[in-house]
Structure formats: C-alpha cells, structure tokens
Amino acid sequence: MTQNCLSAATLYVVATPIGNVADMSSRAVGVLREVDCVAAEDTRVTRHLLDVHGLQTRLIALHEHNEERAAQSVIQMLSQGKRVALVSDAGTPGISDPGSRVVRLVREAGFVVSPVPGANAAAAAISISGFACPHFLFYGFLPARQSARRQALEGLAPLLYSVVFYEAPHRIIDCVSDLVAVMGAERRILIARELTKLFEQTWCGPLSQALAWFAEDAHRSKGEFVLVVEAAPEPQGPDPISPEAEKTLGILLEALPLKQAVALTVSITGTHRNVLYERALSLKQAI
Secondary structure (H helix, E strand, C coil), X not given: CCXXXXXXXXXXXECECCCXXXXXXXXXXXXXXXXXXXXXXXXXXXXXXXXXXXXCCCEXXXXXXXXXHHHHHHHHHHHCCCEXXXXXXXXXXXXXXXXXXXXXXXXXXXXXXXXXCCCCHHHHHHHCCXXXXXXXXXXXXXXXXXXXXXXXXXXXXXXXXXXXXXXXXHHHHHHHHHHHHHHCCCCEEEEEECCCCCCCEEEEEEHHHHHHHHHCCHHHHCCCEEEEECCCCCCCCCCCCCHHHHHHHXXXXXXXXXXXXXXXXXXXXXXXXXXXXXXXXXXXXXX
C-alpha cells in the first residue's frame, strides 16, 4: 500500500490484535505504515506492535485522561491534510476503550473518519458460544460495586437476547456470583479467557457450574475475560382454555356481567384470568 491509497485529512480507526499479533490484517499494517501519525492509547504497547511489523511511524498518546486535548492535536494535523490512525491497546478503539470522543470531535470538525476493521473480543466470543439467539447486546464492563452491578443485571435478566460482558480478573468471581444470583442457575454462560493468547481457555455450561469451574484451578481466574450469557427463555403463554372452562364461562356470561363471569370461572376452574378475559370479550362480541 502506498500513501496515495490513503485519503488526505482522514482519521483511520484501526483495529489491532486482541492477543495474537498474527491477527493483524495486511490492510491495517499498510495503513499504520503510511499514515503521518498514530494516536495510541499506550505508546509503549503500540510501539511494540509497530516494531513487530517493522514500522517506524510517529506516535502520540491519546488515552482516556487526555482524549479531549489530544483530539485537538489530531484535528490540527488533519487540517494540514495529514493522515492519522487511531488505535487502542487491543481490539477496536471506542469499544470499551478510548476513541469515541476523538471520533466525535473529528467528525464535528468536518473531517472524514474511516474504519479499518479487525479483531474484536466480543464478536470472537459470540462466534464460539453456540447460543442460537440471533440477537445480542454488548454491555461491556459491569459496575464495580456489587449493589450497582446487581441492579444492572436485574434490568438485563429478562432480555430475549444474549448479553456480552467484559470483566477484569480481580472481579471475575464476584461478577459470576452475581450472574448466578440474578440471571438464574440454569442459564448458560460462555467464559472466554485470554482469547487468542497463549493461555486461551473457554468453558460453556450452566451458571450453576461456573464457580466450580473456577475453583478447580486458581489460574482460571487470571487474565482478561469475555462472558456471554444466553438469552432469557421465551415466556410461556398461559394454558389454553379447557372445554370445561369454556362451557362454564359461556353459561355465566348469559347471566352475569363480563368481569363477574370471568372471576367466577377463575374460581371454579383455576384457568388464568387473562386468558378467560380475552375469551369472554370474544364471546360477547359474537353475541
């Protein structure tokens, strides 16, 4: 790739490997070689990545503590027609990593932002979960405090799609304990540890067995984690109306107001009130 292949005054958001340096795409290497500057979350981490690929591109620091200020330096370079790449330590910038604010500011300044896609830990974990649900929610990191974490999980528990979390090693056991308590012991979870790295390890099973899996080997609670919890089960519809309940409801509707007829039929047959109410409305309309 030559510099002429890159557009002037453009910010390239470049995904980098989440562990295995061989996952770096040839396009990403070419962009990092040809841009005028690379804005990196940690210049030491990115310098190592550049060295692996024999790149000498200039680096500047752009992390969560200086993102607004560093964005102005990026915008100044773009205003001079230069090409800038944005990278985080691993994966795609702006996804549980710095980057979203600089992208917003660059766009507001009128410059083009172009993605160079690549490795993503959430997508990698979902691809090996085997969960059939076609929809998922990427949540990222849960709150550190247990009360806030459980509150967040209570809102997520009934959702009908898989939920993806990132978690740090010092909180993984507490996090999984809360998942068991809130999501239910029978929900399945994929635990992906150190994805694409030397000590990659994955386990999938019911939440009821997850803590025991960690307890079997102290090393299993070390490293960076992606958790995929399967979707909540589809709600079961109420039982259909039995012939006896249908007959009882019909007789009572001939003599009583609708609500009273429904209430008595519930007492007599034990059929779900909502089902009887909907059926009673249909019968009334047919009269």
